[in-house]
Amino acid sequence: MNENLFSSFITPTMMGLPIVILIIMFPTLLFPIPTRLINNRLVSAQQWLAQLILKQMMMMHSPKGRTWALMLISLIMFIGSTNLLGLLPHSFTPTTQLSMNLGMAIPLWAGAVITGFRYKTKASLAHFLPQGTPVPLIPMLVIIETISLFIQPMALAVRLTANITAGHLLMHLIGGAALALISISPTTALITFIILILLTILEFAVALIQAYVFTLLVSLYLHDNT
């Protein structure tokens, strides 16, 4: 039971070849490059969506922060499309892998923090001490702020991993339960099936929300540091 449940999270390899590379690269195929002034529906819809997201996200940044626009829009589209593709049955979701999420979170967070240290050193260091703290509390508060700074990339990675993994696990379990209950008591199976449908709708929302939260937090760390 244990082995079976987590088997969908094993990095896929086919006869020793790591096809996980192809799976991670697959969402890029779903974003065609616009070649005309007026494009087809798919490309126009994606461009419209990208513009909507960009306007919303980059409004609060300074010109220096807006140089990250390409990175942030790529991030949210990548995570969103990967999560949504993972909701297909029998598919592998790369964002369930802690390795990938750490690989995304640490460089982006480090980039934002190092940019802050380079260009606004005093303001970045000032983040370690909130305004108006009583003097005796200063050492403890600096330690706490340092810990909370260094936990940011870990929290980013683990949040995404845990949310998507937990959702997938729940769907596996409840789906399995619904299937097993059909022969025992069809009414309970129906109720379980309705729960499964509600859970799937939730998972669609979670897929998009997690992409948004990840990108928003990176954007926030950027805002603090530019």
Place this chain on the structure above:
Amino acid sequence: MPQLDTSTWLVTILAMILTLFILIQLKFHKYSYPLSPAPKTFKSTSFPTPWETKWTKIYSPLLLPQQ
């Protein structure tokens, strides 16, 4: 938990870096949002000489003094 099996971490991270930082950005780099086309106003900087400010009938080719 299979996510903690670090033997696959290198491949996953490299594939993700390739995809996220290169492939996807190449796609979104090409998005362009041109402003709506509008006619460009032009002002001529050369001022016509006093005898050319008004076009008068005498300049029509058939009314010029015949050579």
